[in-house]
Amino acid sequence: MRMIIVAGTPGSGKTAVLMHALKSLNERNLKSSVVKVDCLYTDDDKKFAKIGVPTKVGLSMDMCPDHYAIYNTEDMISWAMENESDFLVMETAGLCHRCAPYTVNCLGVCVIDATSGPNTPLKVGPFLSTADVAVITKGDMISQAEREIFRERVLEVNPNCKVIEANGLSGQGCVELAEEMLKSKEVALDEEKLRHSAPLAVCTLCVGETKVNKKYHRGILRRIDGFQKYEGE
């Protein structure tokens, strides 16, 4: 079985692009299972159900969705195995863009919205820079020149990725994504490791502190000038 991890900003078209790619795999008699990880709400499971793909939803609620997805990967793999799927597709909402939920053997797919401006690729960090495939969506909404600059910026951040310009409405480019999925490696749970470490967040805020005043905070604290200290036992 192969594992595909899809990350991207909210509303970038992850689900739309995936639906077209999975339909194309369906046509080749290849089975997929989808796990959709979101924060508060999603109805994407209904959309995937329409194309006959078994889907599980995970809502991370007050936890970071990427951490939550990583922690649940093992169960997702066993569930997809039970379904006798050829592909496990994990779609995660991603929150701060500092995370990259990709593991070493998965196919890491980053979906990024071209209308978000040509500086976005420079801002989003490891979920783009460690991806295998960057899918650029909504290119039809901007000029060809802007589209070309956007593509160049994506390659500046991740020179080795395969860039696919896709359209979630028409399905353009999604067959190419399906091709990349076919080329990906077998997943091996015991050997799976994250490509990029998750961000540091060990402080009182993580356990529910809501007061802003400095004196209430413990843990690893970093000031805006870069000075960092550990406070606590």
Add this chain to the structure above:
Amino acid sequence: MIEEITIIGGYDKQGNKEPVEKVIIKKGEIFGVVGPTGSGKSSLIGDIEQLAQEDTFSKRKILVDNKEPSYEDRTNPRKKMVAQLSQNMNFLADMSVGDFLTLHAKCRGASNKCVNAVVELANTLTGEPIKNEHELTILSGGQSRALMVADVAIISNSPIVLIDEIENAGIRKHDALKALAGHGKIVMVVTHDPVLALMTDKRIVMKNGGMQNVVHTSEKEKQISEKLNKIDELMLNLRDRVRNGEILEEIEHIEI
């Protein structure tokens, strides 16, 4: 140099086969694309821009000189065979005109000297002058469109040029078309404007997402086109006078 492109028909919005199975466009030809709104004109242009290989909604296939273009040809902007002016009226990129053009010239492997040439050309097409230090996002619809035209003409200097509704932006459409449709290029113009439609050699008629027919512009239509040009010039002249605050007393009588 590209000699011809071939559009192999796919399916319309209902999934029926397109009546036109094949269109060949040769170097130096200007093709029009006409049809009601929603008839699939922009999608056709989009298919050509992407050099579609049965991988779009319409399942059309585009051949260049009778061959399937390589993946590299389809995606690398330095090798791109197609320059496209889409219907977009505004830029979304948050940067200055000068920076934007410099970056785009870099993407396309064009010289930095292009930047000033683009701004100069754009300013011949629109009313209010554009400056290098202007932010892209504050440009008016007409200024943006003029800049897009000039950018396509100079920086994206490709053998295939696709133009989507140039008449919409209140810019000088004849001058814009002249700047875009350089000598020996393959040009496609999507238009609702009979003046532009009759200026082309042939036109593809769209309906329901499919190519319905290919019409050759007849001799009679060429004559009509010249008459329409006179009306158009009159309209342009009146437009400029009204724009400049003049009060019109009467319209000059024209022979058509």
